[in-house]
Amino acid sequence: ADQKQAAKPKVLKVGTEPSFAPFEFQEEGSKEYTGFDMDLIRAVGKQMGYEVQIVSMGFDGLIPALESGQIDAVASGMSITEERAKKVAFSKPYYKSGLTMVIKSDNNSIKTFKDLEGKSIGVQIGTTGAEEARKIKDAKIREFNTPPEAFMELKNNGVDAVVNDLPVNEYFIAKTGAKDVKLAGEVQNAENYGIAIAKKNTELSEKVNKALDDIKANGEYEKIYMKWFNK
Ligand code: GLN
Numbered sequence: 448a449d450q451k452q453a454a455k456p457k458v459l460k461v462g463t464e465p466s467f468a469p470f471e472f473q474e475e476g477s478k479e480y481t482g483f484d485m486d487l488i489r490a491v492g493k494q495m496g497y498e499v500q501i502v503s504m505g506f507d508g509l510i511p512a513l514e515s516g517q518i519d520a521v522a523s524g525m526s527i528t529e530e531r532a533k534k535v536a537f538s539k540p541y542y543k544s545g546l547t548m549v550i551k552s553d554n555n556s557i558k559t560f561k562d563l564e565g566k567s568i569g570v571q572i573g574t575t576g577a578e579e580a581r582k583i584k585d586a587k588i589r590e591f592n593t594p595p596e597a598f599m600e601l602k603n604n605g606v607d608a609v610v611n612d613l614p615v616n617e618y619f620i621a622k623t624g625a626k627d628v629k630l631a632g633e634v635q636n637a638e639n640y641g642i643a644i645a646k647k648n649t650e651l652s653e654k655v656n657k658a659l660d661d662i663k664a665n666g667e668y669e670k671i672y673m674k675w676f677n678k
Contacts, residue, residue, distance in 0.1 A: 459497040461488050462518035464506040466593035469618045469675050470524040470640075483675040487541060488522040488642065490667050494658035505592060507573030510534055513645050520655065524612060526575045526638035536646050538655045540639030541668075546576050548632040549601060549609045549616050557608055560632055569597035569606035575638060576610040594619070602627060612638075614676075 463480065465471045470484040480501045492499035502518050509521045513535055526544065527537045550557050557563060560583065567587040570577040571594050580588050589606055591597040597609045598619055609616075613634055620628060642659075644652045662668045 456496060456498040458500050459488075459492045459495070459520060460500050460502055460518045461492075462502045462504055462509045462512050462521045463523040464509065464593070465501075465503050466595050467524050467612075467615055468622065469614065471522070483542070483671060484522040484524060484640075486671045486674065487662075487668070488520070490662050490671060491642070491655060491658040494661050494667075495654050505573075506571060510643065513643055516645070519644070519648070519651060521643035524615070524640055525643055527641040528575060528638075531643070534646070535643045536648070536652050537641035537643055538652065539659055540641055541659060542640040544612050544614060544638045544640055545634035546579055546610055546632075546636050546638070547613045547616055547630055547634055549598065549611065549620070549628050550607065550631045551601065551604070552627050552629045554607070554631075557631055560610075560635055563608055563610075566607040567605075569600050569609040571597060571611065574611070575636065576612065579635060580610045598625075598628070 463471045463484065465473060465480050469482050471480055471482045473479065474481060485501065489499050504512060506523065509523055509525065510531065512518045513521055527540060548557065563583045563586055565585040567589060568580040569589050569591060570580050572590040572592060577588065577590060580586060589600065591600065594611050594615055597611065600606050601609050616630055619625065620630060642655055644655060
């Protein structure tokens with residue numbers, strides 16, 4: 448009889464820096480990677496007939512890992528920028544984001560990005576937030592491996608502000624019930640997140656874009672969006 452084994456699913460190795468809730472993180476006490484990006488990339492992989500394997504690494508290591516072939520794709524709240532697009536290909540945008548600041552609740556002197564002149568600013572290394580902070584006159588930039596470390600430093604009064612992605616700032620404040628910090632600043636730099644793929648891997652880029660279209664058409668994207676953002 449015809450008893451062929453089902454073909455083993457192809458594996459998609461996806462790099463992420465998992466301290467970016469609600470996009471990629473681990474619930475307390477769990478080793479599993481969860482979040483909007485994790486659900487999204489698993490849905491994309493499933494649509495393409497791939498098994499998704501998440502590989503955790505530092506944010507500034509993601510593009511080099513893609514270039515060296517260590518991973519196939521990046522799903523890490525990575526904003527599509529001109530600079531990065533010189534090195535890697537991006538899928539269609541899948542989430543619209545932007546930068547804001549987090550400051551101490553009792554700080555009434557920082558209201559706009561301009562108010563950060565001469566101040567010390569915590570950022571995550573290799574991010575658009577770090578780029579933006581570097582443009583501020585006389586600011587002292589302190590780079591951290593992850594946003595939670597930058598937030599911790601803010602709480603300890605080691606920096607005056609943290610510049611980071613708005614949805615991550617909002618989630619941090621809401622989830623930690625942090626009363627000692629607050630959001631500040633107009634949303635700067637409307638940014639779009641994209642899935643990054645090696646430039647030479649055009650076939651994979653096409654498949655990912657097609658899968659994104661498919662999960663938008665069949666309601667899966669909407670379901671994932673509602674699960675994490677409920678708006
Ligand atoms: N969206 C920002 C960037 O691309 C931050 C991403 C992150 O820290 N995971 O630089």
